Amino acid sequence: xxxxxxxxxxxxxxxxxxxxxxLHYRHTLVDRMFEKVxxxxxxxxxxxxxxxxxxxxxxxxxPSEKAMEAAVAYLLLAKHPxxxxxxxxxxxxxxxxxxxxxxxxxxxxxNIFYQAPGRIEAITSxxxxxxxxxxxGLGDIPPTSLSNISSNRxxxxxxxxxxxxxxxxxxxxxxxxxVLIENDKKVIAIDLNPLSRTAQKANITIVDNIIRCxxxxxxxxxxxxxxxSEKIKVIVNNFNQKKNLDDCLEYIINFLQNLMENPDSx
Numbered sequence: 001x002x003x004x005x006x007x008x009x010x011x012x013x014x015x016x017x018x019x020x021x022x023l024h025y026r027h028t029l030v031d032r033m034f035e036k037v038x039x040x041x042x043x044x045x046x047x048x049x050x051x052x053x054x055x056x057x058x059x060x061x062x063p064s065e066k067a068m069e070a071a072v073a074y075l076l077l078a079k080h081p082x083x084x085x086x087x088x089x090x091x092x093x094x095x096x097x098x099x100x101x102x103x104x105x106x107x108x109x110x111n112i113f114y115q116a117p118g119r120i121e122a123i124t125s126x127x128x129x130x131x132x133x134x135x136x137g138l139g140d141i142p143p144t145s146l147s148n149i150s151s152n153r154x155x156x157x158x159x160x161x162x163x164x165x166x167x168x169x170x171x172x173x174x175x176x177x178x179v180l181i182e183n184d185k186k187v188i189a190i191d192l193n194p195l196s197r198t199a200q201k202a203n204i205t206i207v208d209n210i211i212r213c214x215x216x217x218x219x220x221x222x223x224x225x226x227x228x229s230e231k232i233k234v235i236v237n238n239f240n241q242k243k244n245l246d247d248c249l250e251y252i253i254n255f256l257q258n259l260m261e262n263p264d265s266x
Contacts, residue, residue, distance in 0.1 A: 022050060022058075025092060025211060032091035036122040039114045042088045045171065052192035053209050055252045060216060063247035064208040070239035071168070071188045071204050072104070072220045073232045078166035078186075081106035082136075086113070089170050089210065090123045094130035096214040097170075101132075103221040106168070109160035110137035115152050136160035149179045169198070170210050177201045190214075194248045204241060207248040 029046055032038040075081045083106050089097055090110075101108050110123050120138060127135055136157040137143075144158045153176045156162045167180055170190040177198045180187050189202035190210050199205040206213055224232065 021211075026050075029088065029091055032087065032126075036116060036119045037091050037126060038087040039116070039119075041114065042086075042091075046088060049171075049192040049209065055255060056192070056207070056209075057255055058209070060208050060212050061248065061251050063244055063251065064206050064213070065216075066239070067204055067206045067244050068208075068213065068217050068220055069224070069235055071206060072217060072224050073235040073239075074166050074186055074188060074204060075104045075106060075168065076221075076224060076227075076232050077229065077236065078106075078164075080164050081166045081168070082160045082164035083108050083168045084111045084161060084170070085109065085123065085127065085137075086111065086171060087119065087123055090126045092211055093214045094126050096218055098127060098130040098132045100214055100218050100221060103218060103225060107160050107164075108132055108135050109157050110135060111153060111156060111161065113152050146176070146179050146183065148182065149175055151175065154179075169202075170214070194245045194252075199245065202241070204239065205245060207245075 026046070029038050029043055033040065033043060081104060083097060083101050085097065085108055098108070100106070108127060110120055110127075112119060112123070124135055124138060136159055141158070143155045144162050146154045146156060146162070161167055161180075164185060166186045166188065168188045168190075169177060169180075175197075177187050177189060178201050181201060181203070186204075187202045188204045188206070189198045190206045190208065190213050191199040191202075192207060192209060193199060194205065194207045199207065208216075224235075
C-alpha cells in the first residue's frame with residue numbers, strides 16, 4: 001500500500017475503550033477500502049448494520065443461535081452449497097468464512113455489486129491468505145447471468161451460485177435474494193435488520209453481526225457434521241422462519257423497553 005493511500009489517521013484504540021471491538025472492525029474496513037477490497041458504500045452498509053446491532057445489545061440472541069443451527073443443517077443436507085462473498089465479508093471474517101466453507105464442503109464465489117478494476121483480485125488475495133484453495137467468480141470461464149435482475153449481481157459463475165441448491169448470502173441486497181429463491185434455491189441470509197427485504201425474503205435469516213455469526217457457525221458445523229442425516233432433517237423441519245423473525249423483533253422491542261425503563265443498564 002502506498003503512503004498516499006494508507007489510512008495514516010487510524011488511531012490507537014485502547015483495549016479498555018467501551019467501543020474497542022467495533023472501532024477495530026470499523027478501521028479494518030477503512031484500511032481495506034484503500035486496498036480496493038471494500039467500497040465507500042460498503043462502509044455505509046456496515047454503519048447501518050452497527051445501528052441495528054445496538055438494538056440487540058451487541059450480542060448473539062437465542063433466536064439467532066437457533067437460526068444458525070438450522071442454517072448449518074440446510075448446508076449439511078445441500079448437494080451443492082455455495083457462499084457468496086463480497087468485500088465486507090472478505091474484510092471482516094476471511095479466516096472464519098474459509099474455515100466454514102471447508103467444514104461444510106461449500107464453494108466460495110466472489111460476487112460484488114461494484115466491479116472496480118482490481119477489486120476481485122484484491123478480494124481473492126485476502127481469501128487465499130486466509131487459506132482458500134478454490135475460489136469461483138474470477139472470470140476464468142465465461143460467466144452466466146441470473147434472470148430478472150439488472151445489477152452486476154446477476155453475473156454469476158456457472159459452477160457456483162448458478163448451479164447451487166443452497167446459497168449463503170452474508171450482507172446481501174434484497175433483489176438478488178428474491179431472484180435466487182425464484183430460481184428454486186434455498187437462501188440463508190445474515191442480516192442485522194430483521195425488517196429488510198433480504199431478511200424477509202430469505203428461507204433462513206440469521207439476525208446477528210457477521211463477526212460473531214461466522215465463528216459461531218464454524219463451531220456449530222463441527223458439532224453437527226457427524227450427526228445422522230435424519231437428525232439434521234429434524235432441525236430443518238422444526239425451523240420456522242416467520243417465528244424466527246418475530247422472535248428477533250420481540251427481543252429488540254423488549255431490549256428497548258428495558259433500556260427506557262433502566263437507562264443505566266446499557
